[in-house]
Amino acid sequence: MGTVAVQLAAARGITVVGTAGEHDIERVTALGATAVRYGDACVERVKAAAPQGVDVVFDASGAGVLADSVALTGDSARVITIADMAAAQHGVRFSAGGADPADDSLAQLVRLAATGELDVPVWRAYPLGQAAAAHGDIEARRNRGKVVLLP
Template identity: 45%
Template sequence: MKAVRFNRFGGPEVLEIVDLPDPHPGPGEVRIAVRAAGINASDWKKRQGLMDQELPQTLGHEASGIVDEIGAGVVDVAVGDRVFGASGESASQAELAVLSFYAPIPPSLDFVGAAGLPAALETATRALDQLGVVGGSAVLVSGASGSVGSAAVQLAVARGARVIGTAGRSNQDYLRSLGAEPIEYGDGLVDRVHALAPDGVDSALDVAGSGVLPELIALAGGTEHVVTIADFAGAQEHGVRFSRGDDGRAVHALREIGAMIESGQFSLPVAQTVSLGDVAEAHRVGEAGRVHGKLVLVIDSGH
């Protein structure tokens, strides 16, 4: 099968499309003929050598496609089913991928729309679970207009929470359409939040990693009410929880989101699609921050 891989760290030019052995699912896993695969910021961080140090590396955490092989014990899907999910091997940007966590694609979504869901959906749900966001509470989402941020806003609103979200001026109306109360980020954040919520908020989620943890701690009333998914150094410095998948993944989100999508309560826009052979260009576009929404690879599988 063809797959995205790199043998050295560097810019987008180090990415290659190579032939690799076909993978096979283990117990509880399924293999799909990939139709689309999500691209995330972690992809270019890995390519730059900022995350994992082993070489070579394949890429891709999330994908959608058609089940073509099932592992031992799998009884909830069959060969030929449309599913989306997450790869435990970080190898979903390929013609074939093994999914460790998966769910049926909601009827109203195509493969491209489904492929961009798992990473943002799981990350946002995990953070909200860790913060204990429930109906009647108030949560501040710092960096609310990106994929994870907008997912967190919609999920928190669906739980019945009041959501205040930070974003640039051009994204204020978008946040409002999701049910959040938008404010601008930057200097004066604490005052702007207090203007909306004089007593502060019950919890705060840092998606942007822009150095605002001290302000979030003050607004949420302590480090135990703040979670960051983007500022590892700041989390260590300020005693805030840094949420990552190895402390338990919120895989229940994949199976629960279908009803919200079908009822119009949740959507995650895809900004741009690219072919497998153009993955380097997708990295250039993503790194430059020129897109608002998900980048998705579309794969014409020969399998």
């Protein structure tokens, strides 16, 4: 869902439209985004929520939305994914992490966490020996929050 990305953008005053399942609409709204239900006709709902247009799309779902994301922004260079391995097929950048030293996002995250303004919901914690079960839950999209592995 991009929970942290939504909070960082909202804290910077950026207008965020976040897509979510019906059960997560309230949570996405509480994070500071205009929530839009994903699924059929999602593109039309996003356009209605952002009549001024969409500048950038950050895909954290890997749910096969890259073609629609490029259509929404009008330019594959304005779409980035951290979850969809088909990025290259759409001309979209895939980011595997790595921070720009000039970017103050980490410092901002620390400030938000220190003041209690950063919400990172934990869905379930698993002992390390159950890592395969945890991964299975993530792949099946059963989790509604972060999955934590414990030593």
